[in-house]
Amino acid sequence: MINRVSSGRKDNNKHGTHLFTAPFMRACSFRLMNAFVLSTFCSADEYYQSIEPAHFLVFDGVGLLTWEFSTQWRLRSIAYPLLAYAVPFKFLKALEIDTAWSVDAVVRVVGCVQSALADVGIYRLSRKWSSNDRAIAEGSFMASLLSHWRFYLGTRAFANCLEETFVVWALVYWPSGYSSRSNKIDDDDDDDDDELCDGNDDVAKTAAKTTRRNNRSNNRSKKSNNKYKRGFRVRSVYALVLAFMSCVVRPTAYAFWLIVGLYTVLFDSKNLSSKTRAQFALDASIVGSLVLTAEALVNRSFYNAWVFPPWNFFKFNVLNDGASQYGENSLFWAITQGLPTTLGVLFPVTLYQLFITTNNNKTATAVPTIAKVAFLATVGIVSIPKHKEFRFLNPLVPIAFAVSAKWLIESNNNYNIKNIVIIGLLLQIPLALYLSLFHQRGMEAIVRKHVSRLGEEDVFDGGVHFWTPCHEHPYLATLHKNLTTSYLECNPRPMRSNSMTSTTTTTSKTIERQHKSQWKSFEENPSLFVKRKYGHTFLNCFAKDTREDLHSKQNKEQIPSHVVIFQRERDEIIDWLKAFHFKEIANEFHAHFSVDREGQSRAYLFAREIRTNDDRTCSSLEHEEETIQESPLFLCSSSSSSGSSAAAEE
Numbered sequence: 001m002i003n004r005v006s007s008g009r010k011d012n013n014k015h016g017t018h019l020f021t022a023p024f025m026r027a028c029s030f031r032l033m034n035a036f037v038l039s040t041f042c043s044a045d046e047y048y049q050s051i052e053p054a055h056f057l058v059f060d061g062v063g064l065l066t067w068e069f070s071t072q073w074r075l076r077s078i079a080y081p082l083l084a085y086a087v088p089f090k091f092l093k094a095l096e097i098d099t100a101w102s103v104d105a106v107v108r109v110v111g112c113v114q115s116a117l118a119d120v121g122i123y124r125l126s127r128k129w130s131s132n133d134r135a136i137a138e139g140s141f142m143a144s145l146l147s148h149w150r151f152y153l154g155t156r157a158f159a160n161c162l163e164e165t166f167v168v169w170a171l172v173y174w175p176s177g178y179s180s181r182s183n184k185i186d187d188d189d190d191d192d193d194d195e196l197c198d199g200n201d202d203v204a205k206t207a208a209k210t211t212r213r214n215n216r217s218n219n220r221s222k223k224s225n226n227k228y229k230r231g232f233r234v235r236s237v238y239a240l241v242l243a244f245m246s247c248v249v250r251p252t253a254y255a256f257w258l259i260v261g262l263y264t265v266l267f268d269s270k271n272l273s274s275k276t277r278a279q280f281a282l283d284a285s286i287v288g289s290l291v292l293t294a295e296a297l298v299n300r301s302f303y304n305a306w307v308f309p310p311w312n313f314f315k316f317n318v319l320n321d322g323a324s325q326y327g328e329n330s331l332f333w334a335i336t337q338g339l340p341t342t343l344g345v346l347f348p349v350t351l352y353q354l355f356i357t358t359n360n361n362k363t364a365t366a367v368p369t370i371a372k373v374a375f376l377a378t379v380g381i382v383s384i385p386k387h388k389e390f391r392f393l394n395p396l397v398p399i400a401f402a403v404s405a406k407w408l409i410e411s412n413n414n415y416n417i418k419n420i421v422i423i424g425l426l427l428q429i430p431l432a433l434y435l436s437l438f439h440q441r442g443m444e445a446i447v448r449k450h451v452s453r454l455g456e457e458d459v460f461d462g463g464v465h466f467w468t469p470c471h472e473h474p475y476l477a478t479l480h481k482n483l484t485t486s487y488l489e490c491n492p493r494p495m496r497s498n499s500m501t502s503t504t505t506t507t508s509k510t511i512e513r514q515h516k517s518q519w520k521s522f523e524e525n526p527s528l529f530v531k532r533k534y535g536h537t538f539l540n541c542f543a544k545d546t547r548e549d550l551h552s553k554q555n556k557e558q559i560p561s562h563v564v565i566f567q568r569e570r571d572e573i574i575d576w577l578k579a580f581h582f583k584e585i586a587n588e589f590h591a592h593f594s595v596d597r598e599g600q601s602r603a604y605l606f607a608r609e610i611r612t613n614d615d616r617t618c619s620s621l622e623h624e625e626e627t628i629q630e631s632p633l634f635l636c637s638s639s640s641s642s643g644s645s646a647a648a649e650e
Contacts, residue, residue, distance in 0.1 A: 111155035345424030442590025442603030
């Protein structure tokens with residue numbers, strides 16, 4: 001195997017297996033620790049777009065399918081939860097070892113493997129973009145391990161994490177992106193393959209490679225016609241399969257690969273001949289058709305209809321701007337907030353290396369154009385929708401680590417500045433531990449430490465109610481038991497095409513009022529919400545005006561046996577909780593500062609001590625002075641008592 005030289009350094013490692021297994025084993029060991037110490041909440045999608053649907057499929061419907069999987073919307077492909085989590089869950093069930101601990105452990109191990117593969121992909125991508133320079137590759141690998149963002153997010157059950165893994169490996173095998181003409185993958189058919197296999201070439205094979213290289217240098221046109229050789233084409237097909245798999249996982253990846261693919265086919269004439277680019281485009285259409293057909297069949301079996309979730313995803317998020325209901329951000333959010341948060345101290349280094357640095361000095365390795373294209377594509381795709389989240393930038397993280405490591409390793413850099421960057425990377429370790437161990441841990445602790453211990457005999461009437469924003473808690477897949485539970489739905493308003501016609505004059509604000517979610521109603525006025533939701537049992541005794549409650553008695557629900565709630569809402573309905581004999585049995589620290597709203601410093605679990613419902617009268621409640629306090633909400637009088645009795649007789 002011919003050793004490549006870059007920046008005056010030789011890579012003397014002749015055993016290709018070491019290049020892969022050593023980083024992978026290091027990454028696996030680190031990410032396994034990473035996955036099992038993680039004890040905080042990040043976003044609802046961590047559960048409800050992955051492990052909850054998978055648990056639903058395997059364990060007889062125990063699990064929650066959110067509105068995205070409903071027949072009305074069909075926004076999500078079932079392929080990701082099916083392949084990533086349903087398959088290992090099925091093995092656990094078949095072996096009859098499906099405990100709550102083992103299910104949770106499988107989820108963490110899957111996160112460990114996918115994150116470790118992303119780490120190794122960053123290592124390989126950096127070698128590819130740096131003339132096979134192992135020192136630079138090690139620098140990018142360490143940057144990935146020291147990243148607070150990847151420690152905090154990399155092992156979670158997000159589709160974005162698996163998307164990141166597919167994207168980085170697709171770029172590793174992509175036909176563009178080699179740092180110089182002498183180091184392109186098709187100049188040495190077996191170099192990269194040998195890194196994954198034996199790496200011991202015989203003399204004849206080495207001589208043949210040398211002859212081919214000399215022939216190419218003597219006849220550029222002939223070289224161009226012979227580029228799309230067997231080994232090169234196989235790797236290109238690998239890249240296409242991985243690229244389309246990232247699209248299956250996250251529909252936004254379609255836009256990313258469309259931009260990168262068009263650049264490769266239309267503009268990368270410097271590295272690829274016209275014949276090669278035409279063949280690559282043909283392969284892309286074939287591979288894409290096969291992958292999308294397989295996805296369509298999987299979704300057909302789940303939805304019992306032919307659906308194309310990426311199109312529904314596009315209609316909802318782009319044409320109807322449905323995601324803006326869950327928050328809006330400015331056009332420049334990615335540059336001003338997103339990238340500084342996800343990349344940390346490497347953000348300015350990445351921008352400098354991509355768009356400012358020159359390649360005039362002889363020691364510096366050039367950043368391939370495809371890296372700039374991929375970077376700008378990601379930023380552009382994330383910037384267009386009004387709703388933005390940090391994890392949407394995940395595909396950009398490997399690119400940033402690969403190019404910033406060049407700057408850190410090159411010998412001609414200012415060492416003072418370099419030391420500052422290295423110190424900044426080390427300071428990210430405490431931040432990573434804080435985000436992973438403390439920030440937003442309350443609901444995780446409440447569910448895993450307290451609700452999970454409840455048995456069916458402990459839960460009665462309405463069951464365990466989660467009064468939290470949009471699924472900000474683990475659920476049935478984490479509990480791994482079929483408890484009676486309830487949550488506040490946060491379904492979006494219908495799309496304009498479904499809710500309005502050309503003849504109606506209904507405004508978007510009117511539609512939003514008509515289709516206000518349960519959580520939104522609860523957040524705006526918790527006291528009024530519980531009054532309306534549970535008025536037919538006890539609350540009529542305490543309401544100033546019971547007429548609204550009486551006429552809608554049939555719509556009321558049973559009082560829960562347990563309530564999970566954050567501090568702000570708990571403070572506003574504490575009198576209601578006392579009136580119905582709820583006792584606080586657990587509270588856990590949640591966060592030092594608010595994320596999207598105030599009042600989330602602690603999370604609480606309340607349990608009701610009395611099981612009877614409608615047999616209690618207002619007169620009996622009047623004498624419970626210790627639990628019923630006078631307030632605007634809780635005023636019990638003879639008139640309200642008689643009203644409640646009348647309602648009970650009905």
